[in-house]
Amino acid sequence: MAQPATDPNAQQEKKPAKDDAAGRPAEAPEEAAEAVMGLDMVLVDAARGPLRRLVPPAGTAFRFVSALARQPGTVAGRTGELARELARIAAGNSELAPGKKDKRFADPAWSGNPFLRRAMQTHLATARTTWELIEDADLDWQDDERIRFTATNLVDALAPSNIPVVNPLSLKAAIDTGGKSALKGLGRFVRDLSNPPRVPTMVDPDAFTVGEDLASTPxxxxxxxxxxxxxxxxxxxxxxxxxxxxxxxxxxxxxxxxxxxxxxxxxxxxxxxxxxxxxxxxxxxxxxxxxxxxxxxxxxxxxxxxxxxxxxxxxxxxxxxxxxxxxxxxxxxxxxxxxxxxxxxxxxxxxxxxLDWSRAGTVTALMDEESVNAATEKSRKKGYLDGAQLAEVFAWLRPNDLVWNYWVNNYLQGKPPPNFDILFWNADTTRMTAxxxxxxxxxxxxxxxxxxxxxxxxxxxxxxxxxxxxxxxxxxxxxxxxxxxxxxxxxxxxxxxxxxxxxxxxxxxxxxxxxxxxxxxxxxxxxxxxxxxxxxxxxxxxxxxxxxxxxxxxxxxxxxxxxxxxxxxxxxxxxxxxxxxxxxx
CATH class of the missing domain: 3.40.50.1820 (Alpha/Beta hydrolase fold, catalytic domain)
Structure with missing residues (x-):
């Protein structure tokens, strides 16, 4: 495990390891710990809104496109390889498979059903090409981190496992319940969307009682x-x-x-x-x-x-x-x-x-003076930073685990989230003074x-x-x-x-x-x-x-x-x- 870089120049050589199948960043815990947001980043994004990070700064986007434009042969090669892989997928000859720890495609239907297998493999192939093009752009470390952060969130959001009419778990639940699961899921979606933190509920609000089930030590x-x-x-x-x-x-x-x-x-x-x-x-x-x-x-x-x-x-x-x-x-x-x-x-x-924040990576790359000033000014005007905003940011730190996993369970299957004491505590948010x-x-x-x-x-x-x-x-x-x-x-x-x-x-x-x-x-x-x-x-x-x-x-x-x-x-x-x-x- 490499220590997080403290020298911005050293960060230029550091690229996330990749899963052999999908081309997405490796999910080994020791690697994931290197490309995360710290408390400083969380506090800034909580005030401004985490979804701002789904769109890279205009300058970063321009430099990414320009870097690829200077390598037409490389881009053509990547595009050609993607086209050939998509042809293999269409013909049923592709060997692309998700990583062993990728729970999104664990249901046997993803590999057994020809349509679902092709949808999954198309997503994996596109994701792999995305990471390869980011590598090819060879951006400086800040732009590289910004593009990777945006790409990770967008690629995860566009997974076919998040689509109701495609995910086999959603279809099975609808068949088993005569469509009631879809109605329940829609109701849960509307309730969650209408109240902060506007992410899928991770635990029902009445799952535990503080002073009885939790915080009960005399x-x-x-x-x-x-x-x-x-x-x-x-x-x-x-x-x-x-x-x-x-x-x-x-x-x-x-x-x-x-x-x-x-x-x-x-x-x-x-x-x-x-x-x-x-x-x-x-x-x-x-x-x-x-x-x-x-x-x-x-x-x-x-x-x-x-x-x-x-x-x-x-x-x-x-x-x-x-x-x-x-x-x-x-x-x-x-x-x-x-x-x-x-x-x-x-x-x-x-x-x-x-106590020591001397690390480069996503935190430093995504931070800028404008963001910091806007964040502190917003909490100053309100008098505090809302706990629901913090909860939203925490969820988007790990979208596959804390957003899309519950999206499938709560909305696509219409099921209540499992009761878990840590998640109940996490949802019991507090404010932070300005x-x-x-x-x-x-x-x-x-x-x-x-x-x-x-x-x-x-x-x-x-x-x-x-x-x-x-x-x-x-x-x-x-x-x-x-x-x-x-x-x-x-x-x-x-x-x-x-x-x-x-x-x-x-x-x-x-x-x-x-x-x-x-x-x-x-x-x-x-x-x-x-x-x-x-x-x-x-x-x-x-x-x-x-x-x-x-x-x-x-x-x-x-x-x-x-x-x-x-x-x-x-x-x-x-x-x-x-x-x-x-x-x-």
Whole structure:
């Protein structure tokens, strides 16, 4: 696996690997992680609308056409090969077949029915020629990435598997139900199109109940500010670790990704291991909170630290922070280091968190000053970035998995989507304040956390090398939002000792990885060299979940075993977990 390029000139030589049959980019997780959008790109597109990316900039399109116009022989050759392949398809002699992992054409009818086989092979042949022509154009890396991004989305959208009268699953459902599936599918389509995020519903809104099926670990709210509620989970062991753990969830979604269904809850597992666990549950902001920025959320974490100290008597805490919550936590630790209070923290875990954005590729290629200015201005006028817009962008990051898969299931077959706790959480969106939206984009685009003093937190210059707290860093090998190599580079920014864990699956599934799954593995190595490739070569694969590994690591840094403290809380009226902020819409 190649580390994402940091030198734009080096990117010119990098081309995605291709599937032998269809000519589309290879779908191996380690390759997919190299050509994804980061948090910065998501926040810009969420404000402007992701479908803008389906049309390349006029200059890019012109240079692509011009490059091919200068190679008439090459274009003629590609066109001729496509014509010959189409002739073989028409005659029934083509051997084109989809990749083994391409679920779109898994139904036997695609290979057994002559008409469907020809439709599928025509799509595969056209897609292959498209990728070949992009290769032939030999554009500079930015234009290359822009064209590939547009082509990928358009090619996927035009697959015959998305057409109702062609997809055999759609036809079978219509026959089996006497046409009722088509009516149900049309109804689902109209409902989805009329309400943001205007993508196929991935889980029914009444599939789960927060506080019952999800976020059900027993506890109580012990502290509340206008920004967050602090939940303390009820200990289930006779003794607990002396140093409490504060969990800092993402600011983009609600906290209960860490407390999903029983048996799949990180919180439940940590409590059962004897850890004192406190959770920050962010408020779902609106236009009244437009000015809340990084300093607001950094101060909130400080407030949580103070509240935990008052509740437990412990002058020290440990952190586990996720994604955007990890960015804020790292910046706050730099502030504590600057003011001489870093000794209040014994350990910090950063899960799927990127602190170093120094990578070329789709993010840098598609970003421009006009896009950034338009995005921040739009959220400024509204006061916030709508969660539904974020959900739409997340879906279009992986259209085959998160759009067209549900298009076929929900609309073409008229079936309800399967109930899955992660997708229910993902659909339970939150807003992001205009101030935080602006600050995140500035930090990411300027890659400010890699240069000491370029960013500030609560008036202190941020120098991550001064953060000497031991860190436990996790990433997912197939993460489409925070590539594992980018997460790994945090080991080179932060001081202290590091333990880097590479989990299976993608952004969220790499976190929700409970013990007991026989397919679960993670990779770990004894040290963290500068090159992620070097780390990977020496890493060993461990069977099972990384959760027990983390609790063991954390336990070594969480003091002695003590009786659970009696925590009364600071609210006038007691409120059980999961609190009230989690229900804000």
């Amino acid at each position: 506890g109580a709210v012990v502290f509340r500010t206008p920004v967050f509620e602090l939940i303390r989970y009820t200990p289930t062991t006779e003794t607990v670790r002396e140093v409490p753990l504060i969990m800092v969830p993402p600011t983009i979604n609600k906290f209960y990704v860490t407390d999903l269904a029983p048996g799949r809850s990180m919180v439940e597992h940590y409590v059962a291991s004897g850890q004192q666990v406190f959770m920050m549950s962010w408020r779902n902001p609106d236009e009244r909170h437009a000015e809340w920025g990084l300093d607001t959320y950094g101060q909130a974490i400080l407030d949580a630290m103070d509240a935990v100290e008052r509740a437990t008597g412990s002058s020290k805490v440990a952190f586990q922070a996720l994604c955007s919550g990890g960015i804020i936590t790292a910046m706050l630790l730099a502030h504590l280091a600057a003011i001489g209070q870093q000794d209040r923290v014994t350990a910090a875990s950063y899960a799927v968190t990127v 101030g935080l939206h602006r600050d995140f984009i500035e930090v990411a685009l300027g890659n400010q956390l890699t240069e000491p003093g370029k960013a500030t937190m609560l008036g202190s210059p941020v120098d991550l090398s001064k953060v000497t707290v031991d860190s436990y860093i996790t990433a997912g090998i197939a993460d489409h939002l925070c590539p594992w190599q980018a997460c790994y580079r945090s080991t080179q920014l932060l001081g202290g000792d590091h333990r880097f864990i590479l989990s299976t699956s993608g952004h969220i599934a790499s976190l929700v990885n409970p013990p007991g799954n026989p397919k679960s593995t993670f990779q770990v190595a004894g040290d963290t060299p500068s090159d992620p490739d070097a780390w990977l070569k020496q890493a060993e694969t461990v069977q099972g979940s990384w959760w027990p590994d983390f609790t063991a690591w954390l336990g070594e840094r969480s003091g002695d075993q003590v009786p659970p403290p009696n925590v009364a809380g600071e609210l006038d009226q007691p409120v059980d977990a999961p609190g009230t902020y989690v229900f804000d819409k």
